[in-house]
Amino acid sequence: MSTIRQQIEAVRAEYARLPAGLLAHVERVVAEARDLAARWDLDLDRVELAAWGHDLFRAHPPADQLRLAAEAGLPITETDRLEPVLLHGPIAAVVLRERLGITDDEALAAVRDHTLGAAEMPLIAKVILLADKFEPRKRQRTPVMREIRRLARRDLDAALLCWADWKWVEERTHGWVSHPAHWTARVRWVAEHHADRALPPILPLDDDADPAFGA
Template identity: 35%
Template structure:
């Protein structure tokens, strides 16, 4: 599929407000890719597809994960993580995306992970700071993104983890690993 066909397919699978979010992630991913030395077309493609499965019924997401032998660990954590695992598979199986880094950027756009690639970091952060996001701290994250990709991601991960703790939610261990990995990378600089 070409870019326009993928956009058409993805955009009809979500409400208009989520498509507006996706467009914000696309433009932010391109901007971050240009700033930090990643291929903007790869960043944009991952951004286009990142939420493709977000509005699938939860039962369908769970069934897809099981039927396609995806990482079932996510099923024991917040349902908000599931669409990322499904989306990475859909990118490959339905849209012909065979670039493992693009698929991983989709897979880890909600949780992050230890030792994220540059593309994974860009898509994670673009999803967090895109222009339509409005929550306490987003402006700080946007400012940090102009200075340091890793510092902006660390800020976002910290905010996310604190939010989950304050809400009495479990924290996905992969997210904690992502945070610890970023801290270690920053300490080595």
């Protein structure tokens, strides 16, 4: 049974075979995630492990990502087939568990869900997803990420929701589809946000005329 620091070193060593640009991004995410995790009093080593693991398969060619996902027994949707890069987190989570012996379920969930989010996310997963989106290079490219970073220090859930809103606007602006898994997560985040603020639930639209309005 290896220690968490040994696991981090084993994952870090995998990047020797991967592009330097990817390593540089992951190093920025590690630093960003550790900084945010410290503000939320999380275990920094567990967060660092997830940060190192999150993009292990990001640079693999799409055909390899589809093959690796099939070998890992992952479900592959039509959206995944069109955009195999969406599989890089789920593939990494399986490989980290099966090949590198990592058993920290929350760290593995953080790796798996860092691209699209999930309805249920442990704190580590929220930190990794957000750090990945607002590491220095990303917030330089997309200045609104600075605001989301600032918000994440106060309220991780509100920051996630703001990121999802930004993503929604990007997708509609460019005519991209929203991934069903992300949409499911987003709907839950919105519902929880309303519940937190004791707002009444959103009622389904009724096509029939409301008798209260006499028509």
